Amino acid sequence: MNDVLLRAENVSKHFGGLVANDNVSLSVYKGKTHAILGPNGAGKSTLINMLSGDLTCSSGSVFLGNLDVTHLQPNERSLLGIGRSYQKTNIFPTFTVLENCRLAAQSREPRLGAVFSSASNYEPYKNLAEKAIWETGLEGYESRVASALSHGEQRQLELAIVLATQPSVLLLDEPLAGMGSEESFQMIDLLKKLVKTHGILLVEHDMDAVFAIADIITVMVNGSVLMTDTPDRVRASAEVQQAYFGH
Numbered sequence: 001m002n003d004v005l006l007r008a009e010n011v012s013k014h015f016g017g018l019v020a021n022d023n024v025s026l027s028v029y030k031g032k033t034h035a036i037l038g039p040n041g042a043g044k045s046t047l048i049n050m051l052s053g054d055l056t057c058s059s060g061s062v063f064l065g066n067l068d069v070t071h072l073q074p075n076e077r078s079l080l081g082i083g084r085s086y087q088k089t090n091i092f093p094t095f096t097v098l099e100n101c102r103l104a105a106q107s108r109e110p111r112l113g114a115v116f117s118s119a120s121n122y123e124p125y126k127n128l129a130e131k132a133i134w135e136t137g138l139e140g141y142e143s144r145v146a147s148a149l150s151h152g153e154q155r156q157l158e159l160a161i162v163l164a165t166q167p168s169v170l171l172l173d174e175p176l177a178g179m180g181s182e183e184s185f186q187m188i189d190l191l192k193k194l195v196k197t198h199g200i201l202l203v204e205h206d207m208d209a210v211f212a213i214a215d216i217i218t219v220m221v222n223g224s225v226l227m228t229d230t231p232d233r234v235r236a237s238a239e240v241q242q243a244y245f246g247h
Protein backbone atom coordinates (compact mmCIF):
# COMPACT_ATOMS: atom_id res chain seq x y z
CA MET A 1 0.00 0.00 0.00
CA ASN A 2 1.38 3.44 -0.97
CA ASP A 3 0.50 5.05 2.32
CA VAL A 4 2.91 2.92 4.35
CA LEU A 5 5.37 5.31 6.00
CA LEU A 6 7.25 2.93 8.29
CA ARG A 7 7.47 -0.84 8.24
CA ALA A 8 8.96 -3.51 10.47
CA GLU A 9 9.58 -6.71 8.54
CA ASN A 10 10.11 -9.85 10.62
CA VAL A 11 12.10 -8.04 13.29
CA SER A 12 13.42 -10.02 16.23
CA LYS A 13 15.33 -8.95 19.31
CA HIS A 14 17.18 -11.30 21.60
CA PHE A 15 18.62 -10.24 24.95
CA GLY A 16 20.88 -13.19 25.66
CA GLY A 17 18.50 -16.13 25.78
CA LEU A 18 15.38 -13.96 26.10
CA VAL A 19 13.37 -13.39 22.92
CA ALA A 20 11.85 -9.94 23.44
CA ASN A 21 10.52 -9.69 19.82
CA ASP A 22 10.02 -12.72 17.63
CA ASN A 23 9.51 -12.08 13.89
CA VAL A 24 7.31 -9.03 14.34
CA SER A 25 5.92 -7.31 11.23
CA LEU A 26 3.90 -4.14 11.33
CA SER A 27 3.17 -1.09 9.15
CA VAL A 28 2.47 2.51 10.09
CA TYR A 29 0.24 4.31 7.59
CA LYS A 30 -0.06 7.98 6.78
CA GLY A 31 -3.13 9.43 8.45
CA LYS A 32 -3.62 6.42 10.73
CA THR A 33 -3.03 5.82 14.41
CA HIS A 34 -1.65 2.35 15.08
CA ALA A 35 -1.66 1.28 18.72
CA ILE A 36 0.30 -1.57 20.25
CA LEU A 37 -1.35 -3.32 23.18
CA GLY A 38 0.00 -6.11 25.31
CA PRO A 39 0.72 -7.10 28.88
CA ASN A 40 3.87 -5.97 30.70
CA GLY A 41 6.96 -7.47 29.11
CA ALA A 42 5.18 -8.28 25.83
CA GLY A 43 7.90 -6.48 23.86
CA LYS A 44 6.12 -3.23 22.93
CA SER A 45 8.91 -0.82 23.91
CA THR A 46 11.52 -3.10 22.39
CA LEU A 47 9.67 -2.87 19.07
CA ILE A 48 9.44 0.94 19.24
CA ASN A 49 13.14 1.07 20.09
CA MET A 50 14.01 -1.03 17.05
CA LEU A 51 11.92 1.25 14.84
CA SER A 52 13.60 4.39 16.21
CA GLY A 53 17.07 2.86 16.10
CA ASP A 54 17.62 2.98 19.85
CA LEU A 55 17.99 -0.80 19.72
CA THR A 56 19.54 -2.76 16.89
CA CYS A 57 17.50 -5.63 15.45
CA SER A 58 18.85 -9.15 16.05
CA SER A 59 17.27 -9.97 12.68
CA GLY A 60 14.71 -8.51 10.29
CA SER A 61 14.47 -5.10 8.63
CA VAL A 62 12.99 -1.65 9.16
CA PHE A 63 11.91 0.43 6.16
CA LEU A 64 11.03 4.11 6.01
CA GLY A 65 9.08 4.25 2.78
CA ASN A 66 11.24 2.19 0.45
CA LEU A 67 14.44 3.02 2.27
CA ASP A 68 16.04 0.31 4.39
CA VAL A 69 16.96 2.10 7.65
CA THR A 70 17.74 -1.05 9.65
CA HIS A 71 21.36 -0.11 10.21
CA LEU A 72 20.91 3.64 10.71
CA GLN A 73 21.43 5.40 14.03
CA PRO A 74 18.52 7.18 15.82
CA ASN A 75 19.75 10.64 14.76
CA GLU A 76 20.01 9.51 11.13
CA ARG A 77 16.46 8.13 11.29
CA SER A 78 15.31 11.40 12.88
CA LEU A 79 16.78 13.34 9.96
CA LEU A 80 14.79 11.11 7.60
CA GLY A 81 11.50 11.73 9.40
CA ILE A 82 11.12 9.26 12.28
CA GLY A 83 10.13 11.24 15.38
CA ARG A 84 10.39 9.48 18.70
CA SER A 85 9.25 10.80 22.07
CA TYR A 86 11.39 9.87 25.05
CA GLN A 87 9.14 10.61 28.00
CA LYS A 88 10.68 13.87 29.12
CA THR A 89 14.31 12.79 28.82
CA ASN A 90 14.63 15.01 25.76
CA ILE A 91 13.48 18.11 27.64
CA PHE A 92 16.09 20.57 28.90
CA PRO A 93 14.41 21.58 32.19
CA THR A 94 16.12 24.95 32.61
CA PHE A 95 15.45 26.06 29.03
CA THR A 96 12.26 27.74 27.89
CA VAL A 97 9.61 26.04 25.78
CA LEU A 98 10.80 27.98 22.73
CA GLU A 99 14.48 27.17 23.34
CA ASN A 100 13.71 23.47 23.76
CA CYS A 101 11.83 23.40 20.47
CA ARG A 102 14.38 25.53 18.63
CA LEU A 103 17.21 23.23 19.67
CA ALA A 104 15.19 20.26 18.43
CA ALA A 105 14.61 22.01 15.09
CA GLN A 106 18.34 22.75 14.84
CA SER A 107 19.18 19.12 15.53
CA ARG A 108 17.96 18.45 11.99
CA GLU A 109 20.83 20.53 10.71
CA PRO A 110 23.52 17.96 9.96
CA ARG A 111 26.28 20.58 10.03
CA LEU A 112 28.38 20.14 13.16
CA GLY A 113 28.20 23.21 15.38
CA ALA A 114 24.89 24.43 13.93
CA VAL A 115 23.43 24.49 17.42
CA PHE A 116 25.96 27.17 18.30
CA SER A 117 25.66 29.18 15.09
CA SER A 118 25.02 32.92 15.22
CA ALA A 119 21.65 34.25 16.29
CA SER A 120 20.89 35.56 12.79
CA ASN A 121 20.79 31.94 11.61
CA TYR A 122 18.15 31.06 14.19
CA GLU A 123 15.15 32.42 12.31
CA PRO A 124 14.18 29.32 10.28
CA TYR A 125 14.54 27.15 13.37
CA LYS A 126 12.56 29.59 15.47
CA ASN A 127 9.79 29.43 12.89
CA LEU A 128 9.75 25.62 13.04
CA ALA A 129 9.76 25.79 16.84
CA GLU A 130 6.84 28.23 16.88
CA LYS A 131 4.88 26.04 14.48
CA ALA A 132 5.42 22.99 16.73
CA ILE A 133 4.40 25.03 19.77
CA TRP A 134 1.25 26.15 17.99
CA GLU A 135 0.44 22.60 16.83
CA THR A 136 0.62 21.26 20.38
CA GLY A 137 -1.46 24.06 21.88
CA LEU A 138 1.43 25.54 23.85
CA GLU A 139 1.21 29.02 22.32
CA GLY A 140 1.53 31.62 25.06
CA TYR A 141 3.99 29.36 26.91
CA GLU A 142 7.02 30.13 24.72
CA SER A 143 9.01 31.92 27.41
CA ARG A 144 8.08 29.55 30.25
CA VAL A 145 10.91 27.48 31.68
CA ALA A 146 10.22 23.81 30.98
CA SER A 147 10.61 22.68 34.59
CA ALA A 148 7.83 25.10 35.64
CA LEU A 149 5.25 23.41 33.37
CA SER A 150 2.65 20.99 34.71
CA HIS A 151 3.07 17.28 33.97
CA GLY A 152 0.55 17.45 31.11
CA GLU A 153 2.18 20.54 29.65
CA GLN A 154 5.57 18.81 29.77
CA ARG A 155 4.10 15.91 27.80
CA GLN A 156 2.80 18.46 25.26
CA LEU A 157 6.28 19.99 25.13
CA GLU A 158 7.78 16.55 24.60
CA LEU A 159 5.54 16.21 21.57
CA ALA A 160 6.35 19.76 20.38
CA ILE A 161 10.06 18.90 20.56
CA VAL A 162 9.46 15.88 18.35
CA LEU A 163 7.32 17.91 15.91
CA ALA A 164 10.03 20.57 15.63
CA THR A 165 12.19 17.92 13.93
CA GLN A 166 9.52 17.73 11.15
CA PRO A 167 8.82 14.00 11.34
CA SER A 168 6.48 12.10 9.04
CA VAL A 169 6.02 9.31 11.61
CA LEU A 170 5.53 9.72 15.35
CA LEU A 171 6.59 6.90 17.68
CA LEU A 172 5.00 7.56 21.05
CA ASP A 173 5.67 5.48 24.14
CA GLU A 174 2.81 5.97 26.61
CA PRO A 175 1.92 9.57 25.75
CA LEU A 176 -0.82 9.60 28.43
CA ALA A 177 1.30 8.21 31.28
CA GLY A 178 0.73 10.05 34.55
CA MET A 179 -1.98 12.34 33.17
CA GLY A 180 -5.24 13.25 34.85
CA SER A 181 -8.49 12.86 32.92
CA GLU A 182 -8.63 16.48 31.70
CA GLU A 183 -5.02 16.35 30.49
CA SER A 184 -5.68 12.98 28.84
CA PHE A 185 -8.65 14.40 26.93
CA GLN A 186 -6.49 17.25 25.67
CA MET A 187 -3.71 14.87 24.59
CA ILE A 188 -6.21 12.60 22.82
CA ASP A 189 -7.59 15.64 20.95
CA LEU A 190 -4.05 16.64 20.04
CA LEU A 191 -3.20 13.17 18.70
CA LYS A 192 -6.42 13.14 16.66
CA LYS A 193 -5.32 16.42 15.11
CA LEU A 194 -1.73 15.35 14.48
CA VAL A 195 -2.65 12.11 12.75
CA LYS A 196 -4.16 14.10 9.88
CA THR A 197 -0.64 15.04 8.83
CA HIS A 198 1.43 12.15 10.23
CA GLY A 199 1.45 8.42 10.80
CA ILE A 200 1.33 7.57 14.52
CA LEU A 201 2.49 4.43 16.30
CA LEU A 202 1.80 4.42 19.99
CA VAL A 203 2.18 2.18 22.97
CA GLU A 204 -0.44 3.06 25.56
CA HIS A 205 -1.87 1.26 28.58
CA ASP A 206 -4.99 3.44 28.77
CA MET A 207 -7.49 1.17 26.97
CA ASP A 208 -10.24 3.78 26.70
CA ALA A 209 -7.81 6.13 24.99
CA VAL A 210 -6.53 3.43 22.66
CA PHE A 211 -10.01 2.45 21.55
CA ALA A 212 -10.92 6.15 21.18
CA ILE A 213 -8.07 7.01 18.82
CA ALA A 214 -6.66 3.87 17.19
CA ASP A 215 -7.47 2.98 13.59
CA ILE A 216 -5.42 -0.22 13.82
CA ILE A 217 -4.38 -2.22 16.87
CA THR A 218 -1.62 -4.79 17.18
CA VAL A 219 -1.81 -7.04 20.22
CA MET A 220 1.53 -8.46 21.32
CA VAL A 221 2.03 -11.33 23.74
CA ASN A 222 5.40 -12.81 24.72
CA GLY A 223 7.27 -10.94 21.99
CA SER A 224 4.97 -12.07 19.18
CA VAL A 225 2.07 -10.46 17.34
CA LEU A 226 -1.17 -12.14 18.37
CA MET A 227 -3.41 -10.04 16.14
CA THR A 228 -3.43 -6.88 14.02
CA ASP A 229 -6.87 -5.59 13.15
CA THR A 230 -9.48 -2.87 13.66
CA PRO A 231 -10.37 -1.91 17.24
CA ASP A 232 -13.80 -3.54 16.91
CA ARG A 233 -12.36 -6.86 15.77
CA VAL A 234 -9.64 -6.77 18.42
CA ARG A 235 -12.22 -6.08 21.12
CA ALA A 236 -14.39 -8.95 19.88
CA SER A 237 -11.57 -11.48 19.57
CA ALA A 238 -11.88 -14.41 21.96
CA GLU A 239 -8.17 -15.09 21.51
CA VAL A 240 -7.26 -11.56 22.62
CA GLN A 241 -9.67 -11.73 25.54
CA GLN A 242 -8.04 -14.95 26.65
CA ALA A 243 -4.41 -14.01 26.10
CA TYR A 244 -4.49 -10.41 27.21
CA PHE A 245 -7.48 -9.75 29.41
CA GLY A 246 -7.35 -13.26 30.91
CA HIS A 247 -11.04 -14.15 30.45
Ligand SMILES: Nc1ncnc2c1ncn2[C@@H]1O[C@H](COP(=O)(O)OP(=O)(O)OP(=O)(O)O)[C@@H](O)[C@H]1O
Nearest residue numbers: 015018019020038039040041042043044045046047
Ligand atom coordinates in the same frame (compact mmCIF):
# COMPACT_ATOMS: atom_id res chain seq x y z
N1 LIG B 1 17.84 -3.89 27.62
C1 LIG B 1 17.29 -5.07 27.98
N2 LIG B 1 18.05 -6.07 28.42
C2 LIG B 1 17.51 -7.26 28.76
N3 LIG B 1 16.18 -7.55 28.70
C3 LIG B 1 15.37 -6.55 28.29
C4 LIG B 1 15.87 -5.27 27.90
N4 LIG B 1 14.83 -4.50 27.52
C5 LIG B 1 13.72 -5.26 27.66
N5 LIG B 1 14.05 -6.49 28.12
C6 LIG B 1 13.13 -7.59 28.36
O1 LIG B 1 12.45 -7.81 27.14
C7 LIG B 1 11.08 -8.15 27.41
C8 LIG B 1 10.18 -7.15 26.69
O2 LIG B 1 10.33 -5.88 27.34
P1 LIG B 1 9.60 -4.57 26.82
O3 LIG B 1 10.04 -3.45 27.70
O4 LIG B 1 9.79 -4.43 25.37
O5 LIG B 1 8.08 -4.92 27.12
P2 LIG B 1 6.81 -3.96 27.14
O6 LIG B 1 5.72 -4.69 26.44
O7 LIG B 1 7.17 -2.62 26.63
O8 LIG B 1 6.50 -3.90 28.70
P3 LIG B 1 5.83 -2.73 29.61
O9 LIG B 1 4.40 -2.66 29.20
O10 LIG B 1 6.00 -3.24 31.00
O11 LIG B 1 6.60 -1.47 29.34
C9 LIG B 1 10.92 -8.14 28.93
O12 LIG B 1 11.06 -9.47 29.40
C10 LIG B 1 12.06 -7.27 29.39
O13 LIG B 1 12.47 -7.64 30.70
